[in-house]
Amino acid sequence: MKVRLGNIELANPVIPASGTCGFGQEMSEWLDLNCLGAVSTKGTTREARYGNALPRIAECPAGLLNAIGLQNPGVDAVIAHEIPALRRVYKGPIIANISGFSIEEYAYVCERIDRETDAAILEVNISCPNVQHGGMAFGTSAQAAAEVTRAVKAVTHKPVYMKLSPNVTDITAIACACVESGADGLCLINTVLGMRIDIRRRQPVLANRYGGYSGPGVFPIALRMVNQVSKACPGVPIIGCGGVSSAQEVIEMMMGGASAVEIGAANLQQPGVCRQIIEDLPRVMRELKINHLQDIIGIV
Amino acid sequence: MKSEWHIVSNERIAERVFRMILRGDTAGIAPGQFVEVLVPGCYLRRPLSVGDVTDDRLTLIYKMVGEGTARMAQMSSGQTLDILTGLGHGYDLTKAGEQVLLIGGGVGVPPLMYAAKELRAAGKHVQVVMGFNSKGEVFGEDTFRAMGCEVTVCTMDGSYGTRGVVTDVLPTPTPFYYACGPMPMIKAILRTAGTNGQISMEERMGCGVGLCMGCTIETTEGFQRVCKEGPVFNAGALKV
Ligand SMILES: Cc1cc2nc3c(=O)[nH]c(=O)nc-3n(C[C@H](O)[C@H](O)[C@H](O)COP(=O)(O)OP(=O)(O)OC[C@H]3O[C@@H](n4cnc5c(N)ncnc54)[C@H](O)[C@@H]3O)c2cc1C
Ligand SMILES: Cc1cc2nc3c(=O)[nH]c(=O)nc-3n(C[C@H](O)[C@H](O)[C@H](O)COP(=O)(O)O)c2cc1C
Ligand code: FES
Numbered sequence: 243m244k245v246r247l248g249n250i251e252l253a254n255p256v257i258p259a260s261g262t263c264g265f266g267q268e269m270s271e272w273l274d275l276n277c278l279g280a281v282s283t284k285g286t287t288r289e290a291r292y293g294n295a296l297p298r299i300a301e302c303p304a305g306l307l308n309a310i311g312l313q314n315p316g317v318d319a320v321i322a323h324e325i326p327a328l329r330r331v332y333k334g335p336i337i338a339n340i341s342g343f344s345i346e347e348y349a350y351v352c353e354r355i356d357r358e359t360d361a362a363i364l365e366v367n368i369s370c371p372n373v374q375h376g377g378m379a380f381g382t383s384a385q386a387a388a389e390v391t392r393a394v395k396a397v398t399h400k401p402v403y404m405k406l407s408p409n410v411t412d413i414t415a416i417a418c419a420c421v422e423s424g425a426d427g428l429c430l431i432n433t434v435l436g437m438r439i440d441i442r443r444r445q446p447v448l449a450n451r452y453g454g455y456s457g458p459g460v461f462p463i464a465l466r467m468v469n470q471v472s473k474a475c476p477g478v479p480i481i482g483c484g485g486v487s488s489a490q491e492v493i494e495m496m497m498g499g500a501s502a503v504e505i506g507a508a509n510l511q512q513p514g515v516c517r518q519i520i521e522d523l524p525r526v527m528r529e530l531k532i533n534h535l536q537d538i539i540g541i542v
Numbered sequence: 543m544k545s546e547w548h549i550v551s552n553e554r555i556a557e558r559v560f561r562m563i564l565r566g567d568t569a570g571i572a573p574g575q576f577v578e579v580l581v582p583g584c585y586l587r588r589p590l591s592v593g594d595v596t597d598d599r600l601t602l603i604y605k606m607v608g609e610g611t612a613r614m615a616q617m618s619s620g621q622t623l624d625i626l627t628g629l630g631h632g633y634d635l636t637k638a639g640e641q642v643l644l645i646g647g648g649v650g651v652p653p654l655m656y657a658a659k660e661l662r663a664a665g666k667h668v669q670v671v672m673g674f675n676s677k678g679e680v681f682g683e684d685t686f687r688a689m690g691c692e693v694t695v696c697t698m699d700g701s702y703g704t705r706g707v708v709t710d711v712l713p714t715p716t717p718f719y720y721a722c723g724p725m726p727m728i729k730a731i732l733r734t735a736g737t738n739g740q741i742s743m744e745e746r747m748g749c750g751v752g753l754c755m756g757c758t759i760e761t762t763e764g765f766q767r768v769c770k771e772g773p774v775f776n777a778g779a780l781k782v
Contacts, residue, residue, distance in 0.1 A: 261754065268752035268770065272544070284755070292758070292765055297746040299756040301586045306748060313755040313765065457585060510749035511585065513626070514544060 243523055245279070245502055245535050247479045248401050248426055250335055250362050252279035252502055255492060255535060256520050259483050259506035260285055260339035260365065260405075261310065265324035266332055272513035275332035276522055279502055282337040283324070285367050286355070288347050290316035294372060295449035300438040305457015305485070305507050307436050308451035309372045312341050317351045321358045335362035339405070341370055341377060345393045348380075353397035364400050365481075366390065369407030369432035371454045381407035381432070384419035391423035401426035403481060406471075408460075409435050413467045414474035427479040428471060429504065431464045457507035461485025465498045472499025472540045487515060489522035493530065499540040543567070543628050543697065550599065550623045552614075557678035558606045560615050561593070564623065568595045573657040574632025574720070574742055574774045577602070579612045580624040587626065588614075589750050589769070591722070591742070593652035593660065600627070603652040603681070629714055629750055632722050633740055635664070637771050643716060643739075644670045644691075645708050645731060647723025651682045653742055657720055662689045670694070673727065677702035709773045710733040711720040721777075731782055737778035745767050 243254040260282040263269040275281060294311030315324065328336065338361035342348035352364050370377030370389055378384045387404065394402050404420040406413060408431040417428055433454025438447040446452075464484025472480055482500025486492055487508035495503045508515045523535075532538055547566035571577075571592055577600070578587035589609045594601035605617050617623075635657065642661050644654040651672055661668050668691040674680045675697045686693045694711050695703035704711055708723075709730040714729045719739035721731050728741055745768040748756035752770035759768060761779040766772060 262749075264753050264755070272751070292760060293755065296757070296759070299746045299748040299754070301584065301587070303585070305585055308748060308754065308756065310755050313758055428714075510754055511580065511587065512544075513749065513751050513753060 243520075243535055244311060247363065247481070247501055250401065252335060254279045254523065255473040255496065255502040256516050256522050257282055257337065257481065257502055257504045258509055258516050259504035260367065261308075262353035262506045262509040265320070266328040269509070269513060270331045273464065276334060277517050278313050278334060280335040280362070281328065281332060282339050282365055283320070283328070284314050285312045285339045285370065285461050286314050286317055286320045286351060287312055287341050287343070288317055288351055290314065297447060297449055298453070300447035302436070302438065302455060302457065302459065303418035304445060304459035305455060306510070307438060307448060308433065308495055309448045309453035311372045311450065312370060312377070317354050321354060325359045325361070333439045337361065337365045337403075339365045341367045343373070345390055348390050349393040349397050352394045356398040356400050361400065363403055364394065364398060365403045365405050366394055367405045367432065369405050371407070371409060371433055371435045371452070372450060378407050378409060381416060382410050384415050384477055387416050387432060388419040388423040391420045391425050394527040395424040403429045405431040405432055407432050408463060408467055408484075414470050417471040417475050421475050425478075427481065428475070428483040430471060430483045430485060431460070431467055434460055434463065454477050458483065458485045459489060461491060465495060468495060468500050469498040469542070487527040489519050492523065493526060493532070493538065496535060497538050497540070497542045501539055543570070544624065544626050547600065547625050549617055549619050549623065551619055552617055555603070556681040559679065559681055560604055560606065561606070562600070562602045562614065562617070564600045565598050566600065566625070567597055568600055570601065570628045571595050572632040573635065573660050574653050574690070576629050576750070576773060578626040578629060579614070583611050583613055584610045586748065587750055589747050591653035592656050596654050598715070603649065605649040614620060616750045626751065630769055631771060633742075633774050634670070635660055637740065638666055638718050640667060641717040642666045642668050643713065643719040644668060645712070645719055645721040645723070645735070646670070647673045647727040648675070648679065650721075650723030650727070650742070653722050654720060655682060655685055658686055658689055658691055662691065669713060670690070671696070671708045673697070673723070674702070675699065675707040725782065732777060732780065734782065739776050739777045741777050741780060742773045743775060744773070
């Protein structure tokens with residue numbers, strides 16, 4: 243079940259997605275984190291953030307909207323407390339998810355995480371739909387995405403994966419801009435901007451009005467985008483993400499072009515789902531006559 | 543803990559209010575904690591307070607308000623449910639003196655039933671004050687009385703018990719209290735009864751287990767997740 247992200251080897255392709263496993267601690271009550279391919283930590287910014295007003299969650303038929311707004315304790319606390327706490331229960335690769343409100347902030351946080359933690363990969367979130375003046379603003383313009391990529395690459399030797407937004411007309415343009423600016427890999431997709439209205443109160447369900455949609459409903463969209471990007475940027479490792487909740491979907495995402503797969507919303511419904519998927523994978527591989535997962539990446 | 547539960551019974555006990563009794567592994571479920579029920583057909587689990595635990599039986603009391611609780615109301619004995627149990631921090635019953643006050647509003651009453659049982663078993667004198675909108679919604683009175691609690695019921699429209707809200711009838715001086723109810727009630731309790739108590743909070747949840755930061759409130763002790771550090775908070779820590 244081994245896969246590679248560039249020159250980093252993962253024991254299997256299954257990774258809990260940023261924002262759906264905290265900093266790992268809470269998930270370790272439901273599974274042994276050491277069974278995972280890697281762990282992607284909660285989006286980290288320079289300052290501590292409370293995030294958006296409540297309610298921040300709205301249910302949908304096949305998933306949910308979230309408008310957390312990047313609640314995190316800030317890079318100092320992440321380095322001093324969260325990563326060391328994660329390390330006490332988890333030995334495998336850490337993917338540090340980083341966010342910002344300016345190019346300088348992205349570079350600052352990446353440099354700190356690079357120097358002061360043993361994270362294996364920096365996952366740079368230029369696609370958060372829930373904050374103003376930042377996040378997705380950098381992921382919906384090829385030029386801004388390129389600038390963030392260059393700024394981050396200049397301050398780190400660690401592999402940089404840019405996390406892309408689906409809220410664009412042509413995701414390959416953004417993907418190519420990141421790769422041309424030095425990105426080592428890509429992660430996609432983040433959430434799809436959406437809305438729910440409480441028809442009795444005649445008001446949005448979310449205090450933030452809009453939020454990011456994820457869960458099973460986005461799987462076909464995510465798969466299509468992973469496939470498009472894998473064709474447009476051959477040879478660039480992709481972490482596929484969006485709506486995955488079974489071993490079959492992990493394999494589908496990999497056939498579409500992903501080298502590894504992140505699981506998001508599914509953890510919220512079943513906090514042990516990543517272990518379940520990892521346990522199911524060998525059987526599903528046998529059924530499909532797959533000897534090595536590495537062989538199916540991007541075959542479709 | 544995630545486990546499978548068998549529905550033993552599911553019946554209406556008041557206007558739009560149902561009691562579901564389930565059989566399963568009740569290990570480590572404490573008063574004031576909640577469970578997360580995966581309702582087939584709904585994506586997110588539904589958080590519900592623990593109404594009672596006896597041997598291998600778990601009692602949930604829920605109001606039918608939307609899709610998930612409507613689906614639950616349709617279920618019958620023999621069906622099974624996937625439930626996460628033992629969630630959050632419940633009431634710290636060691637804080638109670640010999641006299642204890644329980645204050646509940648509507649479907650905020652269930653967690654107090656389990657607390658009352660434990661407090662009575664510890665030999666405490668338990669006073670219960672419950673508020674409802676009207677007579678049809680009242681439930682739990684007999685349960686508390688059977689435990690030997692002193693019960694006062696009030697209704698907003700005066701159709702049963704005392705007319706008015708719970709804070710109109712709180713004993714003075716107010717002993718240490720445990721409370722659960724809608725936000726306006728919580729605010730009124732903090733105003734009239736002070737902060738010598740513990741209050742259970744309610745927020746929309748993504749995961750219910752601390753993963754998503756969907757339910758975070760600001761307290762005097764910083765940002766805290768209702769599902770993890772809560773749902774029960776020291777009254778003095780709340781900024782509402
Ligand atoms: C810790 C905790 C304990 C609770 N204990 C009880 C209890 O013992 N009895 C009881 O009747 N109710 C209780 N509630 C409220 C209960 O969770 C909601 O009434 C229920 O989730 C509504 O689901 P629905 O599908 O019927 O409503 P819908 O409106 O269709 O639900 C849509 C979404 O909103 C969420 N939601 C809607 N109302 C609430 C609410 N008031 N609080 C939190 N989430 C909500 C649902 O969980 C779902 O994700 C508790 C809530 C919390 C947070
Ligand atoms: C509650 C929640 C919080 C999230 N927080 C972050 C975050 O901090 N950084 C980030 O890059 N993505 C974040 N995401 C996006 C997920 O990592 C993932 O890209 C997206 O949800 C799609 O995958 P899914 O359909 O499996 O959920 C969050 C998603 C959810 C549901
Ligand atoms: S509901 Fe997910 S952290 Fe509380």
